Amino acid sequence: MTVLSVADISLSFGDRQILERISFSLAENDRVGLIGVNGCGKSTLLKVIIGELEPDEGQIYISRDKTVGILRQDSAFTLDDTLGYNALEQMYGAFPELLAAEAELRELEERMQHSSELSLAKQYDEKNTRFIRDGGLEFRGRCASTLLKMGFDEESMRRPLHTLSGGQRTRLALARQLSREPDILLLDEPTNHLDIETMLFLENYLAQYRKSVLVISHDRYFLDRVTSKTLVLEYGRARMYNGNYTASIEQRRIDREIAEKHYQNQQKEIARQEAYIAQQRAWNRERNIIAAESRLKLLAKMERLERPREAPKSIRLSFSKSHDSGNEVLHVKRLAMAFGGKKLFHGIEFLLKKKERMFIVGPNGCGKSTLLKLILGKLTPTEGRVESGYNVEIGYYDQENQNLSPDNTVLDELWNAYPQKTETEIRNTLALFRFIGEDVYREVGVLSGGERARLTLAKLILSEMNLLVLDEPTNHLDIDSREALEGALAAFDGTILAVSHDRYFMDKLATRVYAIHPGDTFEGDGLDYPVTRVGHGYSEYLEWKQKREGNAASAPTPQAAPISDNKAQYLARKASEAEARKEKARRERLTKEAAALERELEEIEAELFGSAATDYTRAAELDARKTEAEERLLEIYEIIGV
DSSP states (O other): OEEEEEEEEEEEETTEEEEEEEEEEEETTOEEEEEOOTTSSHHHHHHHHTTSSOOSEEEEEEOTTOOEEEEOTTGGGOOOGGGOSBHHHHHHTTOHHHHHHHHHHHHHHHHHHTOOOHHHHHHHHHHHHHHHHTTTTTHHHHHHHHHHHTTOOHHHHSSBGGGSOHHHHHHHHHHHHHHHOOSEEEEESTTTTOOHHHHHHHHHHHHTOSSEEEEEOOOHHHHHHHOSEEEEEETTEEEEEESOHHHHHHHHHHHHHHHHHHHHHHHHHHHHHHHHHHHHHHHOOHHHHHHHHHHHHHHHHSOOOOOOOOOOOOOOOOOOOOSOOOSEEEEEEEEEEEETTEEEEEEEEEEEETTOEEEEEOOTTSSHHHHHHHHHTSSOOSEEEEEEOTTOOEEEEOTTOTTOOTTSBHHHHHHHHOTTSOHHHHHHHHHHTTOOGGGGGSBGGGOOHHHHHHHHHHHHHHSOOSEEEEESTTTTOOHHHHHHHHHHHHHOSSEEEEEOOOHHHHHHHOSEEEEEOTTSSSSOSEEEEEOOSTTOHHHHHHHHHHHHHHHHHTOOOOOOOOOOOOHHHHHHHHHHHHHHHHHHHHHHHHHHHHHHHHHHHHHHHHHHTTTTSSOHHHHHHHHHHHHHHHHHHHHHHHHHTO
């Protein structure tokens, strides 16, 4: 059943066409990833769907009685303080109808204490029944449970709203939407500011969500895990593909090749016909003139194909290095930090050497960004010190882009930072980051998150540095820009210290992973892991971490005394051994079933993108089978702990 239909939507701002005849539909249980370069109109499309923007033409249809929830990129900064003083109250504020019903019931209770009218009791009974039916007894518990899963402990749930970090506010805004379980869930970059554990929870939640999801994301792992369809927005037009992000890449490549081949074949046919017409006219006999006119009419009736446009160009990056640093770039010695009476971390210690690429990981709120600010001298530690090596020049990327002036134009923002450069040099640099033509005169304050990130990177590459300190550099960047940044950092001949939650990004670049885990070790809160497989940095660290935790959980216990031969102990031991054998057999059966399901999914996907690509009836059957197999596979993975 279709729950959302977008029909021929077009929208322009002035003479700039943003959306051009966009059409697609969302069925129940669809999980669609909306992708495209920064500034292509993805967030604008969501605003049109929810009615915030009026399209120039076209219609939006939402099924009757279907609820819509939306998480915006700026939801963290637009939380309504009147809805609650802290995170828990904000969650309750997501259920205004239940709060109002509670207030009505309390009022009726007070009136019933001072009156014996039977009508009040009847009214109370009706309202209370409706309140219970609508989840009035469970919604507060559900709110607290959702916050716990989003990384809030009891203390942070009750802290004043203004004391929450940007990441916590983002998670709170997301939790508000998830707790209501809308029929159509619209998410704009939901993984920004999420730590990896919370991201995994969100992936599992959305992968099993029984309603419809339309999500804008540039996180490749997230899209592959969550989505079953991909909506690609390019040059104002949209096209839907079956399959997740990785599956859509090949389909998009094939589509471009087919479109280019059809265009070239038509151009050859047009050239052949025009040559024939010219030849007939050259002969200039009556029958030749008639033949030429006939061919001209055929050409006039031909529906001309547009030349397929190339994929939007990604930004081009190349970091310059001023001069070589010493071999020891940064020495962090027994660093500790506390705010007020609350300890953030202690005992952080590492030596960063020349050309290393160290990534700092850990849950939100553990102090990763604070550690970078201590290293940069923006904050003073409560204990320890930071020593820079010889000839170290630092370039810093701030995840909040706080060093941008909103009243500046894009051109002035970069030129003010480097006044010694010519206008041509500044414009050429901006062009590398897709700021072309009139774009350079736009004010910084109206730029999207992705455009602000690109401008900050443009400022960074012009600085001459040999140590890059990066705080969430891929946030707000589109996929092509992330890949360009990965390539530039891989080629950078200096040293990198970065905080990131982008697993793909860390896999490509990390040579060391430093994990902050408060309370994890006796000496300090940090674990330093040197990567041995280049290109598998984070994956290798994760394998090591899981193995380490598994070894700790299965550490040998002191040898028990030999079991005596009394009957009770003998029977208990036999029962335990039998139970262990049953569990082992059960896990083996589930493992075999999982392998069979994985093979079945491969076969389904092969058919979906092969013989069933144009057979919509067969594709729908396969899609239903695929969903059923994926759900069963997830159940098995949960049981066997994959």
